[in-house]
Amino acid sequence: MHQDQSCDMEKTQICTYLITGGSGYFGFRLACSLHGKGAKVILFDMRQPSLDVPEGIVFLKGDICDYVQVEKAVTGVDCVFHTASYGMSGREQLNRTLIEEVNVQGTKHVIRACVEAGVSRLVYTSTFNVVFGGQVIECGDESLPYLPLHLHPDHYSRTKSLAEMAVMKACGAELTNGTGELRTCALRPAGIYGPGEQRHLPRIVGYIEQGIFRFVYGNPRSLVEFVHVDNLVLAHELAADALAPEKQHRSAGQVYFISDGRPVNNFEFFRPLVEGLGYTFPKLRLPVSLIYFVAFLTEMIHHLIGPIYNFQPLLTRTEVYKTGVTHYFSIAKARAELGYEPQVYNLEEVVQWFKSRGHGRKPSGSRLQRLILDAVILSALMALVLSCLPVVGS
Template sequence: MAWITMSSQQKDTCLVTGGSGYFGYRLACSLHAEGATVILFDVTPVCGELPAGMAFLQGDIREYAQVARAVSGVDCVFHVASYGMSGREQLDRRLIEEVNVRGTENVLRACVENGVRKLVYTSTFNVVFGGQVIENGDESLPYLPLRLHPDHYSRTKSLAEMAVMRADGTALEGGGGGGGGGVLRTCALRPAGIYGPGERRHLPRVVGYVESGVFRFVYGDPGSRVEFVHVDNLVSAHKLAAEALTPGREPSAAGQAYFISDGRPVNNFEFFRPLVEGLGYRFPTRRLPLSLVYYLAFLTEMPLLTRTEVYKTGVTHYFSVAKAKAELRYEPREYDLDEVVQWFVSRGHGRRSGTGPGLRRLLLNALLVCGFVALVLSYLPGVGGGSAAAGAARPNGS
């Protein structure tokens, strides 16, 4: 491929792993717009044309030689790539391990051997959460013991974050390109479930379930709360984290982890209400107890609806962004789902007069509830949100 030469007026040369995914691409475009030289690294090409001056390098994060070639000449790596967040991906434990753990080890090794000074890792809330109630938790919370993680994605993301934290301060071979004290500086961001116009992993499935009549019930305590993060708030946090890894910057983000969200805890079903109603559908009024959904999961134990996963949507867990505000100068903007609604409407979605879902048999309704619960589970960080969710390089595509 043709590599781009950075002019003296431009900022860092940045590599975004998982750059073809929703979040990775959004981050890359924002960096590019601010004058950085940006390289996208992913197994899947970007849909459509790249902005002029942005480069794409196709490669597999599991292959060290390909990773090393990608980071050559780079100042900062944004390591977004991951696998196994939701859907059928959750079933392939071997591939999850190879991408999330070995892939991260490859990125860290390549950074050290190629003199990369800064690495920002996209982690997940679930490195500390495993079904227990957490209200306004902060970064002093310990890692959840690995044996207690209810899914392999969360476990491997935790292992990867630990590796990133240990790598902070590692001496760079050759002293490090472009100065910077000759050491690698790292930090980790732990996002909530990501949303925004054009998000293509979860929101289209939500709309599909609504339009087909699957969304007929809600469940659990209406007072339970979780968190989400708008894609542009998460982009802002990543750029601020990279700045806070710059040598001489105080306070420094080096060796630190940060929870990132919109800072507005909300019931997970109520979060989707503006989307459902904005597309012209009635929001469900029937509510199932969490114990019943748990029992359904116990009876079926489907790959997308396990007993432990039920608690990830029904149990309150949200986290403070105070540390990110104080140390990264992170100030999340307020967003709603209006832009998401308009994005779907502009593509022909929304209820049409004279149409609507037919009646469902009671048994079918129960099964459909399980399906929608699985969808919500996949949207939340560590099961599907976020985190890491967040636009990732995947061996079988984004």
């Protein structure tokens, strides 16, 4: 019997999992959950986890862009969770070369290594972005086609599409050692949140504390989705189990949208965080078109001076779309095929996490000073736009 056939978590034989990008927020949380259920877990990443690694979890330093290192990492593994990626947000979105190397070439390395090392299960962490490029989507499902590659507004989304396509195409590939086939599936999560998240939430809190978060934008009725990190962990564990023979490889060749299942306005979602830290939620609302144009100009400026000064853009075009345009998806397929039932969470634990690290409102200026700052920010945005408009009669 192949080792994968007796790796169900409820069975006595211990299953070994490899998590690429295992030092990241989600990858590490997944590792701790699997470890807590008795599995052997290997973290594969270029950097050491920021938190203490529990005894029994193995950290293996390696580069996903180096095939030899990837092949070595997957040897003897039963299932791979491929969570590693690059270029999701901020200035990382503008590093096209590294995005291509990690997201596309790195994924090809993982697939090839699984086939050659006889790993029969591969779960890929994808993204909503493979079908979304700024268009309104209401309760979309997995029947939606991939967004045409040339319509993606950023390199990250385009390369994640290419990577997911490669993972899906690899489903059913014969393993080199003759023990069976590679079974693959992909999960498309919403924006991840939870205490200790280090990519998006600290940036948002930084904007709040610096006084930059003085306005919101878009239609107040626009809806997006988020997923708590522990719900996403649950979805990955269920997807991996459903790839096994005991579950008739139910998830093989399938993609699933994963979220908390509660569409919400992006800015209203973060209201408890803003107010929980003692700040006033902004009342000024600007049109998405204005913010998108400013983001476009910022990206152009970064393209010109980035090699000299790699500054952090306030927002990129993709981030404007993702936060200001309605797009949410049904999780009915994940519920029906995986048994996925997301738990209800809120931002209270996130607020407490930041407070425990010294964040929160400090004494500030008067209401008049705040109004003046709002006016200055708005004037600067308008001046930036007007400076780029053609002069009449020129």
